[in-house]
Amino acid sequence: MRMKALTVPGEPEYLGDIVEYVLTAAEMAQLDERAAYRLRLAVDEIATNIVAHGFTKTGQEGWLRITAVFTPTQLKIQLDDTAAPYDPTQCPQPATLHASPHDRHPGGLGIYLALGGVDNFRYERRNGWNRSTFIAQRKPALVPAY
Amino acid sequence: MITDMKQLDGVHIAVLGGDIDGRSAPQIQETLLPLVSENCKILLDMSHVTYMSSAGLRILLLLYRQIADNAGRVVLVGLPEKIWDTMSITGFLDFFEAYSTLAEGMAALHIPAEAADK
Numbered sequence: 001m002r003m004k005a006l007t008v009p010g011e012p013e014y015l016g017d018i019v020e021y022v023l024t025a026a027e028m029a030q031l032d033e034r035a036a037y038r039l040r041l042a043v044d045e046i047a048t049n050i051v052a053h054g055f056t057k058t059g060q061e062g063w064l065r066i067t068a069v070f071t072p073t074q075l076k077i078q079l080d081d082t083a084a085p086y087d088p089t090q091c092p093q094p095a096t097l098h099a100s101p102h103d104r105h106p107g108g109l110g111i112y113l114a115l116g117g118v119d120n121f122r123y124e125r126r127n128g129w130n131r132s133t134f135i136a137q138r139k140p141a142l143v144p145a146y
Numbered sequence: 147m148i149t150d151m152k153q154l155d156g157v158h159i160a161v162l163g164g165d166i167d168g169r170s171a172p173q174i175q176e177t178l179l180p181l182v183s184e185n186c187k188i189l190l191d192m193s194h195v196t197y198m199s200s201a202g203l204r205i206l207l208l209l210y211r212q213i214a215d216n217a218g219r220v221v222l223v224g225l226p227e228k229i230w231d232t233m234s235i236t237g238f239l240d241f242f243e244a245y246s247t248l249a250e251g252m253a254a255l256h257i258p259a260e261a262a263d264k
Contacts, residue, residue, distance in 0.1 A: 012169060037197070037228045044199050048168045097237040101210050109236055110200035116235065 003028070003068040010055035010062040010081060018047050018066055022077060025068035029075035029138055038117035039136045043077055045110035046088060046132050054083025065129075074119075077134040086130060087123045088115065148177050149194065157187045157255050159248075163194035166202035175205045179212065186218035187255045191248060193224025198232060206238065219243075223251035 006021050008014035022043045026036035047064060055062055062082035069076040094108040115121045120135040147170055150161040158181045166174060181188055188209075195202075213220045222244045225233065233239050245251040 015167075015169065034228065040197070041199060041232070044167060048199070048201070052168070094236075098240055099237075101207060101214065101241045104207060104237075106200070106204045106207050109203055113200055113232065113236070 001070045003070075005065055005067040007063055007065040010051050010060075010064050010083065012048075012051055012056070014064070015044065015047055015051060018064065018079075019044055021066050021068070025070075025075060025077065026136070028068075029070055029136070031075060031136055032139065035136050039075070039077065039134060042114040042117040042121070042134050043079060045114040046079060046134075049088070049110055050079075050081045050083055050086075050130070054081060054086060058084070060084075073138055075136045075138060077136075079132045079134070080129045082129055085125050087125075088132065089121065089123050148174055151177070155252065155256070157189050157252060159189045159191060161191040161194065163196075165197040166195060166205070167197065167199045168201040171201035171205055174202075175208065178205070178209055182209070182212045182216055182218065184216045184218070186213060186216060188213060188218065188220045189248070189251045189255060190220065190222050191224055191251075192222050192229060193226065195226060195229055198229045200236075203232070203236060203238060206233075206242070210242065219255055221245060221251045221254050223248050 003025055006017060008017050019040060022040050023036065026039055031039065050064065054060070060083065065080040067078045069078065088111045091108055091111045094105065094112055096104040118134045119137045122133040124131050147164050148160055149163040152159050160178060162174065164170065210220060222242055224246065225244050233242065243254060245254055
């Protein structure tokens with residue numbers, strides 16, 4: 001089963017709609033509060049990054065499209081965008097996670113939180129779109145036995 | 147967003163609430179940074195924060211640095227568990243002082259940092 005996709009312009013004021021979509025999907029999938037929070041954080045971080053670096057900074061106009069796919073064991077969120085190719089999994093882990101505050105660089109924390117916050121994250125480029133896929137496992141107790 | 151600001155016993159208390167993300171972060175930053183002065187004491191009540199992304203972490207880091215550069219102190223109180231998680235895995239709790247209650251945070255600000263470390 002999939003939720004009707006939502007397509008919005010790649011502009012900051014539409015990020016709230018993306019977050020709402022994720023929270024609705026998480027509720028439908030009956031994710032627990034912590035898993036829903038981490039999924040929201042992951043999608044928010046990646047979407048914010050796309051809008052800031054893929055569109056706003058470059059002056060390029062484009063689109064974000066989000067789709068939730070439900071399987072008996074997983075909630076899969078596909079976030080597609082028309083910005084230049086960018087693979088978050090190739091972003092190096094912040095080297096300064098445990099450095100003193102004055103030696104830290106705040107960059108990269110969002111992607112670090114995003115990739116670590118879900119059970120699986122995949123990136124692919126297809127037909128001129130970037131696709132980030134976030135996977136959250138649904139609780140086994142809630143999965144009907146087939 | 148910031149829902150309340152007051153000064154008590156020489157401490158600036160800012161109550162934060164709601165979502166701290168890329169959209170709300172600039173306003174929070176603009177409100178908090180002017181509180182920084184030499185030897186300032188700042189307490190951030192985080193107990194009403196429902197969500198914090200890396201945009202919030204960036205503000206906290208910037209604020210911490212400016213306060214440290216001015217020989218001031220900052221403490222956080224009432225961190226909700228999910229935000230504690232985010233700050234813990236990113237190493238922010240290695241340097242931020244965090245307390246459960248406002249009273250504990252206020253007490254900590256009234257003893258020298260060196261004594262608080264012991």
